[in-house]
Structure formats: structure tokens, C-alpha cells
Amino acid sequence: DAGITQSPRHKVTETGTPVTLRCHQTENHRYMYWYRQDPGHGLRLIHYSYGVKDTDKGEVSDGYSVSRSKTEDFLLTLESATSSQTSVYFCAINDREGNQPQHFGDGTRLSIL
Amino acid sequence: AQTVTQSQPEMSVQEAETVTLSCTYDTSESDYYLFWYKQPPSRQMILVIRQEAYKQQNATENRFSVNFQKAAKSFSLKISDSQLGDAAMYFCAYRSAFGGKLIFGQGTELSVKP
Numbered sequence: 001d002a003g004i005t006q007s008p009r010h011k012v013t014e015t016g017t018p019v020t021l022r023c024h025q026t027e028n029h030r031y032m033y034w035y036r037q038d039p040g041h042g043l044r045l046i047h048y049s050y051g052v053k054d055t056d057k058g059e060v061s062d063g064y065s066v067s068r069s070k071t072e073d074f075l076l077t078l079e080s081a082t083s084s085q086t087s088v089y090f091c092a093i094n095d096r097e098g099n100q101p102q103h104f105g106d107g108t109r110l111s112i113l
Numbered sequence: 114a115q116t117v118t119q120s121q122p123e124m125s126v127q128e129a130e131t132v133t134l135s136c137t138y139d140t141s142e143s144d145y146y147l148f149w150y151k152q153p154p155s156r157q158m159i160l161v162i163r164q165e166a167y168k169q170q171n172a173t174e175n176r177f178s179v180n181f182q183k184a185a186k187s188f189s190l191k192i193s194d195s196q197l198g199d200a201a202m203y204f205c206a207y208r209s210a211f212g213g214k215l216i217f218g219q220g221t222e223l224s225v226k227p
Contacts, residue, residue, distance in 0.1 A: 033214065033215075040219055041219060042117075042119075042204055042217035042218050042219045042220050043158075043204065043215070043217045044217070045214040045215070048213070048214060058214060059214075088156065090158065092158075092215075101148060101160045101163060102215060103160075104157070104158035106155075106156060106157060107156045
């Protein structure tokens with residue numbers, strides 16, 4: 001299995017607070033992704049990174065920011081959490097593009113009350 | 114923009130029987146990749162099978178095979194000899210050959226009856 005660790009695994013917080021989720025990889029892969037999973041929507045891309053300090057927006061990026069200061073870490077921040085951001089968040093990595101599959105972390109369940 | 118549609122929110126199959134999960138997609142690109150991922154209750158995302166659009170031959174991985182119809186933009190997953198451990202949510206996903214994100218369908222929840 002690809003070495004991907006997401007932390008925390010579960011978090012409950014209140015509306016208006018900042019939240020940071022961490023994705024750590026030991027594979028030295030270039031590409032890293034953050035998705036959110038919601039019923040009826042599958043997984044949707046929030047942000048992705050194609051190298052250290054190189055990031056770009058996905059389809060549901062509003063209210064989220066990311067940072068990648070080291071190859072192994074990709075942080076997702078909810079600047080001011082809202083109840084609509086209650087979701088399961090997945091980090092994914094892959095080395096090359098093309099038919100190489102993305103490997104996923106185990107997900108973080110985030111509840112915003 | 115590309116889209117992926119899984120029109121079966123839920124499916125059920127008897128153990129040892131065969132089931133087919135449907136997936137259609139929309140794209141104007143000619144070169145791309147298609148994937149099926151399995152998500153059991155543990156929440157892990159597990160790659161089941163992949164298909165390159167330039168290959169006419171359908172991909173096969175043990176009991177899992179696909180029916181890839183490029184002209185119809187259809188990519189169904191066939192599970193033969195279904196096992197209890199096959200019960201999971203299954204996602205179809207698309208990626209452009211130019212790289213970038215995976216685009217997922219809504220998912221199909223498969224239950225396996227003993």
C-alpha cells in the first residue's frame with residue numbers, strides 16, 4: 001500500500017473556526033490531491049499540487065486553501081469552517097500522470113456544528 | 114467539461130452470481146483513462162481496474178472485467194462469481210490523457226446476498 005497518512009482521522013469543530021487537515025506521504029510522489037466525498041456527488045477535487053509550492057484549484061475550491069512546503073506534506077485549510085464543509089476528505093497521490101492510478105489515504109471525517 | 118454518470122445508485126447480487134455496474138461519461142477528448150474504484154465500509158479507496166482509451170481490448174483483473182464502448186462512451190464493470198467481500202460502493206472515474214484530476218461518478222452501492 002502507498003504510504004499516505006491523513007490526520008486527524010476524525011474531527012468535530014464549530015462554525016467559524018479554522019481547520020487544517022494534513023496529508024503526509026512517504027512515496028516521494030510529485031502529485032498530491034485533496035478531494036471531498038459527499039453522498040450523491042462521488043469525490044470532487046478541491047485543490048491539487050504538482051510540486052513543492054505549486055498548487056492549483058479544483059472544482060470546489062471556495063472556502064479552502066492549501067500549502068505544500070515539502071514534497072511529503074500537503075495541507076488543506078478551511079479558513080472559516082461552515083456546516084456545508086461537513087464531509088469526508090481524501091488525500092491522493094501519484095507519481096506520473098497517464099494511466100497511473102491515484103492512491104488514496106484513509107480519509108478524514110470532518111463535522112462542523 | 115467532462116462528466117461521469119453512474120445511473121444505478123444501488124445494486125444487489127446473489128453470492129456466486131454475476132453483476133454489471135454501469136458507467137457513462139462525456140468528453141470531447143480522444144485520449145483518456147478510465148478507472149473503477151471500490152470503497153468498502155472501511156472507507157478505503159481501492160483501485161479495481163483501469164482502461165486506456167486507445168486500447169480496444171477490454172481490461173480484465175481476475176473476476177473483474179470491463180466492457181469499454183468508446184463510441185458509446187460507456188464503461189461498465191462486470192463482477193463474476195460475486196463474493197461477500199465485494200459488497201462496497203463502486204466509483205467510476207475519468208482522467209484526461211493530459212493529466213490532472215480524476216472525475217468521479219456518483220457511485221453505485223453494491224450489496225451481496227448470501
